[in-house]
Amino acid sequence: MKYYLVGYMYSGKSTFGRRLAAEKGMDFLDLDRAFEQRYHYTVPMFFERFGEEAFRKLETQLLHTTADLDNTVIATGGGTPCHSNNMDFILAHGTAIYLQMPVEALVARAIRSRNPRPLMHGLPEPQMRDVIVRQLKEREGVYLRAPIVIDGTNPVF
Numbered sequence: 001m002k003y004y005l006v007g008y009m010y011s012g013k014s015t016f017g018r019r020l021a022a023e024k025g026m027d028f029l030d031l032d033r034a035f036e037q038r039y040h041y042t043v044p045m046f047f048e049r050f051g052e053e054a055f056r057k058l059e060t061q062l063l064h065t066t067a068d069l070d071n072t073v074i075a076t077g078g079g080t081p082c083h084s085n086n087m088d089f090i091l092a093h094g095t096a097i098y099l100q101m102p103v104e105a106l107v108a109r110a111i112r113s114r115n116p117r118p119l120m121h122g123l124p125e126p127q128m129r130d131v132i133v134r135q136l137k138e139r140e141g142v143y144l145r146a147p148i149v150i151d152g153t154n155p156v157f
């Protein structure tokens with residue numbers, strides 16, 4: 001069994017993923033942390049230095065290394081399923097779970113975050129909200145392909 005957690009950044013995929021893995025006696029893999037370990041750059045530093053296109057290419061390659069994993073919960077990055085047919089890969093290799101969150105909750109978490117994501121870095125709250133609304137509108141159709149949708153404000157599996 002393998003679960004892929006999908007959803008917008010700040011939806012709690014890593015936190016929920018660790019908890020779900022512990023409850024199920026499974027391994028846990030945070031794709032962003034795996035990226036940072038493999039390439040020796042934080043995701044924001046990589047974005048700044050090499051750009052989103054280079055990041056997405058390596059992120060997709062890293063996602064594909066999970067094909068043979070078993071008994072694992074994998075927290076994907078917020079954009080992971082939305083690029084390079086990655087959602088097709090996720091659905092073919094495990095069970096996708098979408099942690100769905102309302103915009104206002106995502107904005108509140110983004111404001112409180114000590115680790116700003118590349119797309120949010122330095123933005124004032126109104127612009128941050130605009131980015132979240134726009135991207136969520138673009139991405140939600142992909143996220144909703146997951147057969148399991150969980151309320152990210154109170155995630156219970």
